[in-house]
Structures are given as C-alpha cells and as structure tokens.
Amino acid sequence: MALNHIITCFNSFDKDQDGGINLEEFRLICQGLFRNDRGIFYTVAPEKLKIMLGIFDKNLTGALEFEEFMFCWYNWFKYIIHPRSVCIVVNMQNDYLNGVMALAATGFAEAAAAAAAANPGQGETEEVVKQDQKPVNIIDTINQIIGCDFEHIYYVMDHHPSNHISFIDNLSLRPLHPASKVSEEDAKLYDTVVFALPAPYTQKLWPKHCVENSWGSELDMDLRISSKGTRIYTGTNPELDQHSAFRDSTMPVDGSFHQELSGRNITDVYVVGASLDMCVRATCLDSLSLGYRTVMVEDCCKVMNPLAVEKAKQDVINKNGVIAQSADVKNMTEGKDRRPEMGYVLAIRLRDYFKNRETKTEPA
Known part of the structure; x- marks a missing residue:
C-alpha cells in the first residue's frame, strides 16, 4: 500500500511523464511541502532548489528517477512532515x-x-x-x-567550580599573557584579558x-x-x-x-x-x-x-x-508549519552523511 502511494505521488508530480522529476517539478513539490498551518507557501530560493535537487540526483541526470524519489520520501519528506524535535x-x-x-x-x-x-x-x-x-x-x-x-x-x-577561569575574583590565580591589553591591576568586570595558559587564552571577566x-x-x-x-x-x-x-x-x-x-x-x-x-x-x-x-x-x-x-x-x-x-x-x-530553511539543512545533512560513508568516516 505504501509503495503504491509513493508511485501515485511520483506520477502525479512527473507532469511530463518522462520518468523523472525535473527542477520545475521539484519546485512544485517544494511549494506544497514548505508552507505554514494556514496553507501559505514559503518561497524557496532558486539556488537552494538546485542544490537540493542535486543532492538527491545521485545519477546526475538532472532529474529524480523513481529510486531517488523514494530516497527523498523516506529520508527527507518524512522528517519534514513528521520532525523529531x-x-x-x-x-x-x-x-x-x-x-x-x-x-x-x-x-x-x-x-x-x-x-x-x-x-x-x-x-x-x-x-x-x-x-x-x-x-x-x-x-x-x-x-x-x-x-x-x-x-x-x-x-x-x-555548574562552575569556585575557581573558574571566567570569574573576576579569580583573576590573580592565573598569570596574564604579555599580549593582554588589560593588566591585573586595571581589570574590571566585563573586561577581556588574555591568560598565559599553555596557549594564550582570551577570556571575558564575569562576576x-x-x-x-x-x-x-x-x-x-x-x-x-x-x-x-x-x-x-x-x-x-x-x-x-x-x-x-x-x-x-x-x-x-x-x-x-x-x-x-x-x-x-x-x-x-x-x-x-x-x-x-x-x-x-x-x-x-x-x-x-x-x-x-x-x-x-x-x-x-x-x-x-x-x-x-x-x-x-x-x-x-x-x-x-x-x-x-x-x-x-x-x-x-x-509538522504543520514547515520552513524551507529547515528542509535545506536536512538535505545538507543527508549529503554530508553519504560523503562520510563514502570516505568510511563516522556519520554526523
């Protein structure tokens, strides 16, 4: 039943019936996907449409074939409509x-x-x-x-220990680096100093x-x-x-x-x-x-x-x-108010995930 539903959706968006979802057809999908609870559509920037289509177009045909559309369905559409927050x-x-x-x-x-x-x-x-x-x-x-x-x-x-580096009361506990423009004697609340730790460490002073x-x-x-x-x-x-x-x-x-x-x-x-x-x-x-x-x-x-x-x-x-x-x-x-920025971030995350897999590193 789910597969039949995906096939029906694919065919309905494939307006020219050429077996792929091209950029204009993808734009129409995004128009329906990214809208608020009152049915008002959000505008997706053309350059981001191209980037997102390119992420899912693994075969580099300029359009989403059915298998690529299915990937979108389960990994992109699904979480835009049913986010986990x-x-x-x-x-x-x-x-x-x-x-x-x-x-x-x-x-x-x-x-x-x-x-x-x-x-x-x-x-x-x-x-x-x-x-x-x-x-x-x-x-x-x-x-x-x-x-x-x-x-x-x-x-x-x-959950700071009492000797935390950010506290102005603890300024005398650590030497300042010569690069610090504020001296220990002149330092006041909210000033920024540079401590001489193993590497110079810049720190704003707080109560x-x-x-x-x-x-x-x-x-x-x-x-x-x-x-x-x-x-x-x-x-x-x-x-x-x-x-x-x-x-x-x-x-x-x-x-x-x-x-x-x-x-x-x-x-x-x-x-x-x-x-x-x-x-x-x-x-x-x-x-x-x-x-x-x-x-x-x-x-x-x-x-x-x-x-x-x-x-x-x-x-x-x-x-x-x-x-x-x-x-x-x-x-x-x-999932009733769906912002395009959030769809774009998810697409980029999917792109990076598969890049990591290809280089055999841990995914995000």
Missing part, C-alpha cells in the same frame, strides 16, 4: 534570572542606553534599548512551549555565578520540569569557559551531547533561555554545524547585551537557522 533550555538558573548575571544584563542595557543617549537620532540603537526595556517573563513563555510535541527537554545548566551546589546554580523554582527532561551541566572545567551546550568542559563539538541526540534520531533543535546573544547563539550555531534543523525561539530568550542581539540572530539566519516566536512552536513541532 527536542528543546534545549539554557541557563534558566537563579543567578541568570534574579542574581548576579541578571545584574550584569542590567549593566549592558544601561551601557546601551548611554550609547543611544550619546548618539541621538540613531534609530536602530534607540529601538534596541526600547525593546530591551519591555518587561518580559520568559519563564511563563518557556513553560508554555515545553508542553509542545518534543521528544525530550534538555535543561542546560552552568562569580552559578557556582556548583549554590542557590545561584539552581533552576528557577517556577520553571516547568518535564517528565521527559534531562539536566546537562556545563562549565565544570575550571580552565575553560564554554558557551554552547554542545561544548561541555571535557568534550569537543562532536561529543556526547551530539551522540545523545543522534541516538534519539533527532532532526530539530529548539533553543531557549539565557542569553540570546551568548549561550543561546553559540548553542544554535553548533547545532547547525552538526546538521540539526535549528530554531532560536526569540521571545523565550533573555538578553545580556541588547546591542549584540541583531548580530546574534543574523549569525543564526546566515547558517540557515530559523528565528521563531513561541506562538510558532506548536505548529512547527507538529
């Missing part, structure tokens, strides 16, 4: 919401406001500050989307935060903890300051968290939390580099530096990530 909740801890890192965010906002005041008429800067000053309870918004169709929820938590087993490291008491949830602790190595959930203190970008997601056959990663311009951004970029269709949920994110927000979002967009709002998440996780 997880939500990564980043740093929703007391210190980020009510403690020293919340105060740090206030300091950045004040600096942005001062920049706006010093440059009157700079509409973009003034608008960023205005937006940042709007009261937002992201815990309530995050709690709402946790109930969406996720396979699993990951609560990523800073002591999320120290292991402290109140500040605990998740906010109002955050919804899913029965499908797992806690992941980051920043446990005192000599490293990692911002991405995929870069724990003892593993590179392709370490155990990636293996965990691969083991669950996850296609889509949604990232929320603190802060949009730092840890959320870094997690999104690593997720995209590993081939996951990645969504930054903007109104579920807290901001550290309001002047860095637009660049952070553009960085994600440039890598074919999606910036969405919490109201979009339910339909996206249910």
Whole structure:
C-alpha cells in the first residue's frame, strides 16, 4: 500500500511523464511541502532548489528517477512532515534570572542606553534599548512551549567550580599573557584579558555565578520540569569557559551531547533561555554545524547585551537557522508549519552523511 502511494505521488508530480522529476517539478513539490498551518507557501530560493535537487540526483541526470524519489520520501519528506524535535533550555538558573548575571544584563542595557543617549537620532540603537526595556517573563513563555510535541527537554545548566577561569575574583590565580591589553591591576568586570595558559587564552571577566551546589546554580523554582527532561551541566572545567551546550568542559563539538541526540534520531533543535546573544547563539550555531534543523525561539530568550542581539540572530539566519516566536512552536513541532530553511539543512545533512560513508568516516 505504501509503495503504491509513493508511485501515485511520483506520477502525479512527473507532469511530463518522462520518468523523472525535473527542477520545475521539484519546485512544485517544494511549494506544497514548505508552507505554514494556514496553507501559505514559503518561497524557496532558486539556488537552494538546485542544490537540493542535486543532492538527491545521485545519477546526475538532472532529474529524480523513481529510486531517488523514494530516497527523498523516506529520508527527507518524512522528517519534514513528521520532525523529531527536542528543546534545549539554557541557563534558566537563579543567578541568570534574579542574581548576579541578571545584574550584569542590567549593566549592558544601561551601557546601551548611554550609547543611544550619546548618539541621538540613531534609530536602530534607540529601538534596541526600547525593546530591551519591555518587561518580559520568559519563564511563563518557556513553560508554555515545553508542553509542545518534543521528544525530550534538555535543561542546560552552568555548574562552575569556585575557581573558574571566567570569574573576576579569580583573576590573580592565573598569570596574564604579555599580549593582554588589560593588566591585573586595571581589570574590571566585563573586561577581556588574555591568560598565559599553555596557549594564550582570551577570556571575558564575569562576576562569580552559578557556582556548583549554590542557590545561584539552581533552576528557577517556577520553571516547568518535564517528565521527559534531562539536566546537562556545563562549565565544570575550571580552565575553560564554554558557551554552547554542545561544548561541555571535557568534550569537543562532536561529543556526547551530539551522540545523545543522534541516538534519539533527532532532526530539530529548539533553543531557549539565557542569553540570546551568548549561550543561546553559540548553542544554535553548533547545532547547525552538526546538521540539526535549528530554531532560536526569540521571545523565550533573555538578553545580556541588547546591542549584540541583531548580530546574534543574523549569525543564526546566515547558517540557515530559523528565528521563531513561541506562538510558532506548536505548529512547527507538529509538522504543520514547515520552513524551507529547515528542509535545506536536512538535505545538507543527508549529503554530508553519504560523503562520510563514502570516505568510511563516522556519520554526523
């Protein structure tokens, strides 16, 4: 029955009945595939259409023959319509919401406001500050989307030892490199120094935060903890300051968290939390580099530096990530709102998977 259905679909899209799906016919498939829950079509860029068709056109005929169409059906169409999604909740801890890192965010906002005041008429800067000053309870918004169709929820938590390299209080514990433009005597919060480790190590200085087993490291008491949830602790190595959930203190970008997601056959990663311009951004970029269709949920994110927000979002967009709002998440996780950027990322992941197989390396 399934095979007959695939044959019927293939024949219906093969408008000229030449036994292959050419670029125009593939465009019509994508037009029906990439649309929102209201039936409005998303536009797929012509150059990306060509790239995607080329990925699936293994025989290099310029069209998809039936076997190639079947591969698309089971490995591409299937996961676009029925995605397997997880939500990564980043740093929703007391210190980020009510403690020293919340105060740090206030300091950045004040600096942005001062920049706006010093440059009157700079509409973009003034608008960023205005937006940042709007009261937002992201815990309530995050709690709402946790109930969406996720396979699993990951609560990523800073869990620093008290002698962590990022703490300004620990500046005297490690020598500075001669290349450091800021001396130990002159260093202030949020300055950037260079430590003389085995290799020069550049580090922004933060207040002591999320120290292991402290109140500040605990998740906010109002955050919804899913029965499908797992806690992941980051920043446990005192000599490293990692911002991405995929870069724990003892593993590179392709370490155990990636293996965990691969083991669950996850296609889509949604990232929320603190802060949009730092840890959320870094997690999104690593997720995209590993081939996951990645969504930054903007109104579920807290901001550290309001002047860095637009660049952070553009960085994600440039890598074919999606910036969405919490109201979009339910339909996206249910496969009712299907974005072309996410289809493109999946096609690239499939291309890389088969390249790895051909060179006998481990797939992503």
